Amino acid sequence: MNIAISNTSDTPIYQQLFEQISAQILKGELEDGYCLPPIRQAATELRVSIITVKKAWEELERHGLIYTVTGKGCFVAALSKDEMLQKRNEMILKQMVLDTSYYKSFGLTLEEAFELLKRVY
Amino acid sequence: MLALDVRNISKNYAHFQLKDVSFQLEKGYIMGFIGANGAGKTTAIKTILNLIHLDSGEIYILGKELLKHEVELKQEIGSAFGDIDFYSRCKIKALTNVIKKFYRNWDDEAYYNYLKRFNLNENKKIAELSTGMKVKYRLAIALSHGAKLLILDEPTSGLDPVARDNLLNIFQELVQDGDVSILFSTHITSDLEKCADYITYIHNGQIVNSAEKEEFIDNYRLLNGKESQFPLIQHQLIAYKKNSFGFTGLIHTRDFDSSLQIKASVPSLEEIMIYFAKKEDLHG
Numbered sequence: 001m002n003i004a005i006s007n008t009s010d011t012p013i014y015q016q017l018f019e020q021i022s023a024q025i026l027k028g029e030l031e032d033g034y035c036l037p038p039i040r041q042a043a044t045e046l047r048v049s050i051i052t053v054k055k056a057w058e059e060l061e062r063h064g065l066i067y068t069v070t071g072k073g074c075f076v077a078a079l080s081k082d083e084m085l086q087k088r089n090e091m092i093l094k095q096m097v098l099d100t101s102y103y104k105s106f107g108l109t110l111e112e113a114f115e116l117l118k119r120v121y
Numbered sequence: 122m123l124a125l126d127v128r129n130i131s132k133n134y135a136h137f138q139l140k141d142v143s144f145q146l147e148k149g150y151i152m153g154f155i156g157a158n159g160a161g162k163t164t165a166i167k168t169i170l171n172l173i174h175l176d177s178g179e180i181y182i183l184g185k186e187l188l189k190h191e192v193e194l195k196q197e198i199g200s201a202f203g204d205i206d207f208y209s210r211c212k213i214k215a216l217t218n219v220i221k222k223f224y225r226n227w228d229d230e231a232y233y234n235y236l237k238r239f240n241l242n243e244n245k246k247i248a249e250l251s252t253g254m255k256v257k258y259r260l261a262i263a264l265s266h267g268a269k270l271l272i273l274d275e276p277t278s279g280l281d282p283v284a285r286d287n288l289l290n291i292f293q294e295l296v297q298d299g300d301v302s303i304l305f306s307t308h309i310t311s312d313l314e315k316c317a318d319y320i321t322y323i324h325n326g327q328i329v330n331s332a333e334k335e336e337f338i339d340n341y342r343l344l345n346g347k348e349s350q351f352p353l354i355q356h357q358l359i360a361y362k363k364n365s366f367g368f369t370g371l372i373h374t375r376d377f378d379s380s381l382q383i384k385a386s387v388p389s390l391e392e393i394m395i396y397f398a399k400k401e402d403l404h405g
Contacts, residue, residue: 007314007315010386010387012335013335014335040149040296040297040298040299041297043293043297044290044293044294044297047289047290047293047315047316048315048316049151049315049316049317049318049334050149050150050151050296050318051150051318051319051333051334051335052334052335055335
């Protein structure tokens with residue numbers, strides 16, 4: 001599992017953790033059954049507070065990406081290809097809604113936005 | 122379970138008052154206690170150790186009332202106050218031999234482990250220790266008698282960035298098993314941004330807010346607006362600064378109307394503290 005935290009970013013740290021781990025799960029880099037490090041250990045290693053990690057793990061669980069076995073830890077959930085695709089699209093769409101409203105504030109049409117996107121992609 | 126439960130404590134001095142201070146620290150977590158110089162951090166901490174008698178209020182430590190169980194509870198509390206300014210010509214070894222007699226659960230093996238880990242030489246005299254080493258020595262003592270609650274007054278002040286970073290790492294390792302809880306006061310807020318789970322902010326002897334760190338910060342927004350927007354929001358601001366480019370101000374998130382199109386960002390702990398201090402200047 002790879003995580004890089006930015007302390008200067010406006011995105012809350014728990015959100016950064018959540019986004020990075022969920023991306024790795026949805027790309028299949030973390031296989032189902034993969035055991036996440038214990039919350040307190042992860043907090044020490046990542047140099048963030050315990051509650052921050054707890055929140056990120058809770059968020060992952062709420063999205064059905066991991067599950068908890070009491071006394072054992074948190075594991076990556078088994079997702080079918082379809083489920084993974086669906087969850088991935090949900091997350092991408094959420095971001096796109098935000099991005100789109102920004103483009104719209106400049107009066108861009110869909111075609112114009114698409115052309116620009118093609119240039120940077 | 123609560124490691125520390127401070128309930129409505131008050132203390133009156135001629136020129137300073139601790140007013141109805143309450144906060145709770147859950148077992149196994151780190152709480153940062155912040156406030157400007159003279160805000161009451163040390164006074165509050167001293168009351169928790171019963172070094173100052175309260176006018177009113179109650180303090181519970183690990184579920185027990187402090188005044189009724191003081192002797193017993195002191196075995197479970199490790200505290201460090203700035204400097205060790207007693208017996209400074211004494212060697213570490215000699216001082217430890219005196220201190221350890223007070224503790225029932227003194228663990229020599231743990232003590233030597235911490236000395237090694239903190240790179241402390243027990244044949245050094247207290248006077249020869251650097252500020253950082255003194256803090257570490259204090260911690261080594263606190264940890265070797267099996268303290269469950271560490272109460273540290275400005276443990277990081279006077280330390281260089283590397284030593285501070287090391288110390289914060291130690292704090293995080295200590296709470297890792299969920300058994301030890303730490304309350305530490307500081308005015309170096311970046312220390313807390315890294316490792317604290319909870320923040321308690323004291324200002325002029327009163328608690329402004331005590332909450333989980335991200336929630337604490339999320340309570341406030343830092344605004345950056347044009348002069349023409351200022352009158353629209355002036356009365357909601359906690360405090361502000363005006364200059365020829367416009368204004369910046371701190372506001373409670375709940376009071377902020379985002380339809381005003383004023384640029385808002387999430388403040389740092391330091392910015393929150395600065396604006397609260399400004400509030401005094403503005404309102405006298």
